[in-house]
Amino acid sequence: MIREIRLLGDPDLYSASALVQKEELSELDGLQQDLHDTMMEFRRIYHAGRAIAAPQIGIAKRVIYMNTGEPVLFINPILEFPDDCKMDVMDDCMSFPGLYVMVERYKRCIVQYRNIRWEECRMELEGDLSELIQHEYDHLDGILATMRAKDNKSFFMRK
Template structure:
């Protein structure tokens, strides 16, 4: 079911999420369905959106849902950065549609996590997918892209589409 996305300023977006336990798995399947439905509805409305973190729909668990060419669920992800190379880019967020934030992120990252079958997983991402997973991971720690702005002049409105 499509859930409301918490918007910039909602105090729940700034909270740390709790780890997922194996006992949580039966209840999380519904959350994953809600994340999928919410992401697809956002895509239909805004023509954007590749991933969403559970805290964005008010579920304070360490869960990220990504859908690029297939669904991927990250439970209790941890990030590692294999090298110091960084990139600067304009970041957007479902919690503040229409706003872009200039941030700096690592160009490459490795994610270690569990899946919905509680198997350990490892993924390596570069460039835009590395930025994406870092952005969603920040949501799990109550950090928004606005808090990572490179300076005080790093907020921009997206031009309205006609």
């Protein structure tokens, strides 16, 4: 089901999300489908969108859905950074379409998470995918890209 995406300024976007408990796993099939449907509708309208976090549709759980060709559901992800190498990126968000924010992100990261079968998984990401998972992970902690702007001149509107 397509859900309403919470927009910049919505108080729910600024709250930390709760861990998913194993007993809640059966509820995640519906959540995964809602995240998928919502992201695909956003893609249809804006021609953008590779991942979405559960808080963006009002579900305060530590869940991220990413689809860059192969769908992945990250349950209770934890990020690690293997080095200090960073990059500047123009970050955009489904919660503020049309606005870009210059932020600094780690170039590489390791994400540990549980999948839909509650199995422990690990993924190493680099470049734009590393930036993407860091952006979505921030949503789980109530942090928006606007809060990570490099400075007060780091905001740009899409033409």
